[in-house]
Every structure is written in C-alpha cells, then in structure tokens.
Amino acid sequence: MSDTLVKRPPNLIGSRLGRHARSLGGILASIAFTFLGLLCITFVIGRVIPIDPALAIVGDRAPAHVYDRAREELGLNLPIWQQFFIYVGQVLRGDFGTSILTGRPVMEDIARVFPATLELATLGIIIGVVFGVPMGVLAAVKRDRWADQLVRVIGLVGYSVPIFWLGLVGLLIFYARLGWVGGSGRLDFFHEGIAPTITGVILIDSAIAGEWDVFRNALHHILLPAALLGYFSLAYISRMTRSLMLEQLNQEYIITARVKGVSERRVIWVHALRNILVPLITVIALSYASLLEGSVLTEIVFAWPGLGRYLTNALLAADMAAVLGATFVVGLVFVGVNLLSDLLYRLVDPRAK
Amino acid sequence: MLKTVLATTALATALLVSPSLQAVTPADALVQASRFDDIISLDPAEMYEISAFEIVTNAYDKLVAYDTEDTSRVVPQLAESWEVSEDGTTFTFKLREGVTFHSGNPFTAEDVVYSFSRLAALDKGPAFLIQDLGVTPDNYQDVLRAVDEHTFEMTLDQGYAPSFVLNVLSGGNFSIVDSALAQEHEVDGDWGSEWLKTNSAGSGPFQLDQMVPNDRIVMSRFDSYWQGAPELARLMWRHVEEPASQRLLLEQGDIDVARNLLADQLEPLRQGGEMQLVEARLGTQLYMGLNVSHEPLDDVRVRQALKYLVDYEGMVETFMRDAWIVNQTFLPEGMLGHLDSQPFSFDPEKAKELLAEAGYEDGFSLSVNVASAQERLDTAQAVQATFAQAGIELEILPSDARTALTTYRAREHDIYLGTWGIDYFDPATNAVFVANSDNSPEAASTPLTWRNAWQDEELTARVQELALESDEDARAAGYQALIEDWQEVSPFIMLFQQVAIAAVRPEVKDFRLAPTNDGNRYHRVSKE
Numbered sequence: 001m002s003d004t005l006v007k008r009p010p011n012l013i014g015s016r017l018g019r020h021a022r023s024l025g026g027i028l029a030s031i032a033f034t035f036l037g038l039l040c041i042t043f044v045i046g047r048v049i050p051i052d053p054a055l056a057i058v059g060d061r062a063p064a065h066v067y068d069r070a071r072e073e074l075g076l077n078l079p080i081w082q083q084f085f086i087y088v089g090q091v092l093r094g095d096f097g098t099s100i101l102t103g104r105p106v107m108e109d110i111a112r113v114f115p116a117t118l119e120l121a122t123l124g125i126i127i128g129v130v131f132g133v134p135m136g137v138l139a140a141v142k143r144d145r146w147a148d149q150l151v152r153v154i155g156l157v158g159y160s161v162p163i164f165w166l167g168l169v170g171l172l173i174f175y176a177r178l179g180w181v182g183g184s185g186r187l188d189f190f191h192e193g194i195a196p197t198i199t200g201v202i203l204i205d206s207a208i209a210g211e212w213d214v215f216r217n218a219l220h221h222i223l224l225p226a227a228l229l230g231y232f233s234l235a236y237i238s239r240m241t242r243s244l245m246l247e248q249l250n251q252e253y254i255i256t257a258r259v260k261g262v263s264e265r266r267v268i269w270v271h272a273l274r275n276i277l278v279p280l281i282t283v284i285a286l287s288y289a290s291l292l293e294g295s296v297l298t299e300i301v302f303a304w305p306g307l308g309r310y311l312t313n314a315l316l317a318a319d320m321a322a323v324l325g326a327t328f329v330v331g332l333v334f335v336g337v338n339l340l341s342d343l344l345y346r347l348v349d350p351r352a353k
Numbered sequence: 354m355l356k357t358v359l360a361t362t363a364l365a366t367a368l369l370v371s372p373s374l375q376a377v378t379p380a381d382a383l384v385q386a387s388r389f390d391d392i393i394s395l396d397p398a399e400m401y402e403i404s405a406f407e408i409v410t411n412a413y414d415k416l417v418a419y420d421t422e423d424t425s426r427v428v429p430q431l432a433e434s435w436e437v438s439e440d441g442t443t444f445t446f447k448l449r450e451g452v453t454f455h456s457g458n459p460f461t462a463e464d465v466v467y468s469f470s471r472l473a474a475l476d477k478g479p480a481f482l483i484q485d486l487g488v489t490p491d492n493y494q495d496v497l498r499a500v501d502e503h504t505f506e507m508t509l510d511q512g513y514a515p516s517f518v519l520n521v522l523s524g525g526n527f528s529i530v531d532s533a534l535a536q537e538h539e540v541d542g543d544w545g546s547e548w549l550k551t552n553s554a555g556s557g558p559f560q561l562d563q564m565v566p567n568d569r570i571v572m573s574r575f576d577s578y579w580q581g582a583p584e585l586a587r588l589m590w591r592h593v594e595e596p597a598s599q600r601l602l603l604e605q606g607d608i609d610v611a612r613n614l615l616a617d618q619l620e621p622l623r624q625g626g627e628m629q630l631v632e633a634r635l636g637t638q639l640y641m642g643l644n645v646s647h648e649p650l651d652d653v654r655v656r657q658a659l660k661y662l663v664d665y666e667g668m669v670e671t672f673m674r675d676a677w678i679v680n681q682t683f684l685p686e687g688m689l690g691h692l693d694s695q696p697f698s699f700d701p702e703k704a705k706e707l708l709a710e711a712g713y714e715d716g717f718s719l720s721v722n723v724a725s726a727q728e729r730l731d732t733a734q735a736v737q738a739t740f741a742q743a744g745i746e747l748e749i750l751p752s753d754a755r756t757a758l759t760t761y762r763a764r765e766h767d768i769y770l771g772t773w774g775i776d777y778f779d780p781a782t783n784a785v786f787v788a789n790s791d792n793s794p795e796a797a798s799t800p801l802t803w804r805n806a807w808q809d810e811e812l813t814a815r816v817q818e819l820a821l822e823s824d825e826d827a828r829a830a831g832y833q834a835l836i837e838d839w840q841e842v843s844p845f846i847m848l849f850q851q852v853a854i855a856a857v858r859p860e861v862k863d864f865r866l867a868p869t870n871d872g873n874r875y876h877r878v879s880k881e
Contacts, residue, residue: 058478059401102566303593305568
C-alpha cells in the first residue's frame with residue numbers, strides 16, 4: 001500500500017508525459033506526412049505541365065549546347081523519381097534551391113514577399129472579424145428585418161463583385177478623387193528604405209525605428225487593400241456567424257435563460273455567442289489562412305509584392321524551386337493556423353481540455 | 354448593435370484616414386512605373402530580358418552605341434575611333450582616355466578584353482552574339498588583345514561587314530565591365546557573375562543602388578561621368594503591373610512616367626492634353642509562323658492565300674491602335690535595309706482563287722498556338738473571323754507564353770502567333786526569318802525558319818552573303834531586294850511592328866524613348 005502510494009505520483013507524471021509525447025509525436029508525424037504529400041503532388045504537377053524551365057533561364061535565342069547545359073544544371077535530364085529524391089534531400093538540409101526568375105535563393109525571396117502578405121492578411125482579417133462578427137450577430141438577432149437584409153446584401157456584394165474591379169474603383173475614389181489613401185505599392189518612393197528591415201512588416205519596422213512618417217505612409221498604403229480583403233472575409237464571416245447564431249437562438253437553453261429574466265444583451269453576447277465560438281474560430285482561421293496564401297488579384301492592382309504574385313509568376317515560368325518553396329510555406333501556414341485554432345478551442349471550450 | 358458598428362467604423366475612419374497632400378516626386382528624381390518582372394540578371398554577359406537592358410545601359414558604357422536619332426548609324430562611346438583591316442577580320446579600337454568607373458578605377462583596354470572574354474567564356478544565353486563573330490570559349494584568349502593601355506584589337510574568323518560588327522558591338526551585352534571590381538567579387542571562377550546579377554560595375558551615368566525583384570530598382574547619379582554629370586540625382590522604377598493603376602499613379606503625381614498604358618488609358622490623357630506622350634517604333638514584330646511540315650501549309654499558294662485573309666488595316670485601326678503599325682517585312686522600320694513594302698491586304702476573293710488553284714476550295718481546318726495576352730488573343734480572334742470567310746476553320750489554342758513557345762520550338766504547331774524582337778540594330782539579327790542551313794530535327798541552330806520547317810537554299814545563301822557585304826549601300830539594297838522575294842514564299846505572315854508610348858508628366862524635360870531599351874539612357878533628362 002505504502003509502496004503504491006510512493007510510486008504513484010511519478011507514474012502519473014510519466015504516463016501524462018508519455019501521453020503528451022505520443023500526441024506530440026502523432027502531430028509531428030502527421031505534419032511530416034502532410035508535407036511529404038504536398039511536396040510530392042506539387043513536384044509531379046511541376047513536371048507534367050508543358051513548360052520548359054530551361055527556356056526561362058537561357059532565353060529563346062540561346063544555342064542548343066547552352067540550353068542543354070541549363071537542363072543538366074537543373075537536373076532535368078534525370079528520371080523524375082530521382083529528381084524528386086534529390087529535391088527532398090535538399091529540403092531536409094534546409095536548401096530550397098534557387099529561383100529561376102529572380103536568380104536568388106527561394107527562402108530569401110520568400111522572406112521578402114511573405115511579410116508583405118502577412119501584414120496585409122493580418123490587417124484584413126482583423127477588419128473582417130471586427131466588423132463581420134457583430135454584423136452576423138445583428139443579422140441573426142434581427143432575422144428577416146431590414147438590418148438582416150442589409151447585412152445579407154453587403155455580404156452578397158462582397159461575395160460576388162470581382163475584387164479586381166472593386167480594387168480599381170476603390171483606388172479611383174479614395175486615392176485619385178479624395179486623396180485619403182496612398183496609391184499602389186507599400187510605400188511612396190521617398191519613404192522607401194528609410195526604416196531598416198527587421199521583420200519585413202513595414203508597420204512594425206517603422207514603429208521600431210521610430211520613423212512615424214514612414215509608419216503613417218505605410219498605413220495610408222495598406223488601408224485600402226486591407227479594407228478590401230477585410231470586406232471579402234467579412235462577407236464570409238458575417239454569413240457564417242449569422243447561421244451559427246440562428247441555430248443557437250432556437251435552442252432551449254436560450255429560452256430558459258430568457259424565461260429566467262437574463263437580459264437580452266447577456267443572452268446574445270454571453271450565452272449564445274460563447275457556444276458558437278468553436279466553429280467560429282474555425283471559420284476565421286480558414287479565412288485567415290486563405291488570406292495568407294496571398295491574393296493575386298489584389299496584389300496586382302495594388303502593386304503589392306506579396307506571396308500570391310510570387311507564386312503565380314513562378315508557376316507560369318515553371319520556376320519549380322520557387323513554386324515548391326512557396327507551396328511549402330503555404331502548407332506551413334495552414335498547419336500553423338490550424339494548430340493555433342486547436343489551442344484556442346481549448347481556451348474557449350472546457351470540454352476540449 | 355448597429356450603433357456600435359457605425360461608431361467603430363467612424364472611429365476607425367477618423368483615426369486612420371487623414372487627407373494626405375497631393376503627392377509629388379522629388380525634383381531631382383525620375384520615377385517610372387513599368388513592368389520588369391522579366392529580369393533574371395543584370396550581368397551584361399547573362400541578361401537577355403527586355404527590361405534588363407534599360408538598367409544596364411544606364412549603368413554601363415559600350416565601345417559604340419547606335420545613334421538613337423538615326424538608328425542605321427553607330428556613334429562612338431568608349432571607343433574614340435576604329436580601323437578595320439583590309440580583309441575585314443581585324444578591328445582596332447582607339448579608346449577614350451581619362452574615363453573612370455564608378456569605383457574610381459581607370460578604364461583601360463584590359464577592361465574591354467575582360468568584358469568580351471567573360472561574355473564568350475561564361476557561355477550563357479547571350480554568348481551566341483560574340484560567338485557569331487567567331488569568338489568562342491576556346492579561342493577568346495587569342496583573338497581579344499590589349500595592344501596598349503588605350504588600344505583594343507579583336508580578330509574575327511571571317512571578314513564580316515563592318516556595319517554588322519559595329520551594330521553587334523552596340524548591344525548591351527557588350528557593355529564594358531570594371532574588371533578590377535568584378536574580379537574582387539569573383540567566386541569559384543564565375544567572373545563575378547553572381548554578384549553582377551544585382552550590382553553594377555560600370556562607367557555609365559548612373560550606378561545601381563537597389564534591385565528588388567518585381568518591386569523596385571533605384572539608381573543614383575555618377576558625378577564623374579565622362580560626358581558630364583547627369584541632371585537627375587536618382588532614377589527609380591517601380592513594378593506596377595496593372596495599366597489602370599499606372600495611370601492613376603501618374604495623374605496623382607506619384608510617378609513621373611507610365612510605361613505600359615493601353616489605348617484605353619492613353620485616349621483620355623491625350624484629350625486632357627496635360628501629359629506628354631512620347632513614342633518610339635520598336636524592333637518588335639508580331640507575326641504568324643506557318644509550319645510547312647503540316648499540310649496544307651506546305652503549299653506556297655495556301656500560304657499566300659492566308660496572307661490575303663488577314664485584315665491588317667482593320668486591326669490597327671481598332672483594338673491594336675496606338676501600340677502597333679502594319680509592317681509586312683522582316684525588318685522593323687528604322688533599320689538598315691528596311692523597305693516599305695506591304696503587298697498584302699485583306700482580299701478574300703483573291704485568297705479563294707489561290708486556294709482553288711491549290712485544290713482547297715472547300716477549305717480546311719488549322720489551329721493556332723498563342724500566348725494568352727489580350728492583344729494576341731484579340732488578333733487571333735480577328736484572324737479566325739477573316740480566315741472563316743474562305744472556309745478555313747481556325748481553332749485558337751491559348752496558353753501561357755512559355756508553353757506556347759515550347760510547342761513552337763518542338764515544331765508541333767500548325768500556326769504560332771507571337772512576337773520577335775531584334776537582338777541588335779542590324780538586319781542580320783532578323784536573318785532568322787530567312788536563313789535555315791539545317792532543317793533536320795537534330796539541327797544545332799533553331800531559327801524561326803527551322804521552327805516552321807521551312808528551308809529556301811537560295812534565300813539562305815543570299816542573306817548569309819549580305820552579312821559579309823562591306824559596302825553599306827550595297828548591303829541595304831541587297832536586303833531590300835531580298836524582302837520582296839521573301840514576302841512571296843515565306844511561311845511568315847508578318848503583321849505589325851510595335852510602338853512604345855510613355856506617358857510623361859509635364860514637368861519632365863527631354864524624356865525620349867529609343868527603339869530598344871538599349872537606347873533609353875536618362876542622363877539628359879531633367880525636371881522643371
């Protein structure tokens with residue numbers, strides 16, 4: 001008896017650790033497996049599309065021997081499975097190769113373009129959540145009244161209007177006519193290069209350096225594209241919030257709470273909203289992750305040097321090292337955001353602990 | 354709830370949005386919006402992308418440059434004068450004295466030897482330009498010589514036409530690199546190539562400060578430039594893909610020059626009258642290549658019929674306006690040997706006669722490979738409509754530019770619709786439309802004639818002789834005669850020559866565009 005008593009605590013800790021280690025191991029294994037699958041699929045797609053990457057390097061005019069050498073340097077003369085293993089080996093050593101289009105290491109390129117996308121997506125999702133969730137709740141509470149119709153129309157417009165067009169119209173009104181926001185690009189030219197690059201996120205870098213002029217200018221430039229992305233995620237978030245809320249408001253516990261005399265505000269914002277938090281976090285996480293992939297059209301209209309444009313350009317040039325590197329990062333973002341939302345579930349839902 | 358949302362909106366708007374002043378670019382800087390996502394390298398021995406030439410020509414000098422006022426002539430740059438030996442194989446250049454590079458290093462004949470050697474020895478994409486003159490990775494050490502500090506000598510494998518050699522040397526790939534500086538950055542015998550991709554080592558009017566791919570390029574003034582310090586302290590390019598965005602930036606004064614506006618954006622600017630519209634006829638042509646290994650394109654009458662089934666004038670008057678002019682020859686306007694010969698016009702009756710003669714009165718079907726760029730798709734659709742008038746069914750196969758090119762190079766197309774740009778300002782550069790010395794599938798050289806499986810030995814011999822013709826007038830006349838014979842039989846439907854238009858703000862002075870980016874130097878540009 002005394003033996004067991006002495007022994008028991010370490011056992012408990014041990015088994016707990018073991019359980020955590022097992023679940024951590026499981027997560028890592030599934031992540032590794034996901035990435036391998038991701039690499040494999042992207043790699044195969046890259047090799048079957050009828051674009052010749054060697055051509056992108058040497059140009060259309062180069063003589064045959066120069067072209068052949070470029071193919072050899074790219075390893076394109078090897079069988080495809082061998083190319084894949086060589087590539088995976090390099091990735092494991094942290095070498096994602098060199099981009100054909102920029103002539104620089106892929107990771108260096110991504111370290112340059114990803115912060116631009118991160119900055120835009122984060123501001124966009126904040127706008128989307130801050131406006132989208134209250135709008136969805138409002139629409140659910142005022143179901144079928146004018147406020148609900150309004151929210152639904154706003155959402156529908158956000159869903160159906162091409163972002164390219166909306167971006168140009170936004171520039172025309174807020175930049176060209178009213179002068180409230182900056183034009184295309186992340187900064188005006190004469191603010192460029194003043195704040196040293198630390199994180200690559202200009203709003204943060206300029207704040208660290210105390211360059212408030214640059215900060216203000218960056219804010220002017222990011223406002224419109226972020227608002228646009230925010231509007232698009234708002235459209236989705238408000239619609240999902242509305243339907244999740246409607247489901248809760250019909251539940252018996254809500255009726256009970258009302259009967260008990262709990263204030264309507266508390267019924268909606270505490271009782272009902274709390275119960276939709278888990279699915280809502282999933283909705284928000286998915287929106288955020290898709291913004292982090294980079295929105296190609298927004299980046300084109302606003303001349304925003306982000307990940308979406310980088311990936312698209314790389315795809316069109318069969319710049320496979322860049323495509324694989326960027327896809328890998330996108331995969332990492334998805335896994336990261338998923339993990340983050342898992343952690344949040346545990347915070348908001350005691351049952352998940 | 355609604356109140357909260359509205360209040361938050363109002364607060365956020367008030368906090369974030371405050372009216373900004375009308376933006377103005379600095380008085381000593383020229384800011385341009387353009388597309389330069391094609392740039393892979395800024396090393397003169399490696400670059401081959403159109404946008405790269407504009408940066409390189411401002412950072413470097415060449416021995417000679419083409420005269421932007423009269424493109425059929427070359428003018429001295431770092432070479433003061435030159436002599437050609439009797440047999441046309443040895444070129445001796447007397448070099449300018451007192452020139453320094455950006456680094457402060459003096460310019461000597463050794464720099465010329467180094468620059469040309471690295472072009473030949475690195476053997477990258479553009480190496481064929483010097484190898485065509487007989488300078489190869491094997492013999493460059495023997496044929497390129499520094500006679501003394503300010504004399505450079507070069508021996509070629511044949512007596513080429515002097516105008517041809519000088520025109521070739523006027524290209525940006527022959528820029529003179531600061532040999533001492535490049536050697537300092539050499540890694541593993543790469544002739545400093547890795548470093549030069551994103552840095553400059555020249556003697557030109559500006560030096561490269563910053564090159565961020567697909568984002569921005571910044572150059573600053575070289576005060577000791579041998580032609581005098583440039584007027585402007587800085588040149589800046591910003592990558593703005595969307596023409597409508599370029600126009601807005603221009604009108605707001607955030608940029609001084611917009612380089613990629615389309616007819617839709619140009620028209621209102623022209624009517625507004627405030628902006629300057631600067632034009633140049635480029636060395637780029639839009640054409641259709643007919644693969645003669647595919648029936649019925651092997652029949653010359655069918656090829657002629659197709660040339661009468663294109664509404665050239667109709668297109669340049671409508672959707673191709675401003676940016677293209679009709680040119681049915683293989684030489685762009687402004688080049689030595691160009692001839693204003695446009696024998697084909699839209700004539701379905703004549704085309705039907707020719708088709709009937711060839712036995713195809715009932716028509717046939719073909720496909721066209723085309724890059725999905727707006728103007729090319731529009732052209733393909735217009736051609737589809739006019740071909741249909743003679744019973745020819747044309748299927749359009751749009752794809753990414755590189756995919757279309759890959760198909761073309763593999764000779765798998767019926768028709769390829771695309772562009773060709775000149776390599777240097779000499780008619781020999783477009784011999785690719787005429788000469789084909791080996792039509793076999795394994796041919797080492799794959800000019801446009803080869804890609805369309807077309808070979809005409811007589812025309813090939815004539816165009817090869819013209820590269821050796823030392824008399825310039827005879828050379829020009831030779832090309833003109835060649836053009837007329839070629840137009841009848843060739844498998845190329847030459848459509849249009851490209852025109853570049855830059856929209857420039859009124860305060861910018863002396864902004865000019867040249868026919869190639871090699872000629873776009875900005876040391877004389879100023880601002881009021």
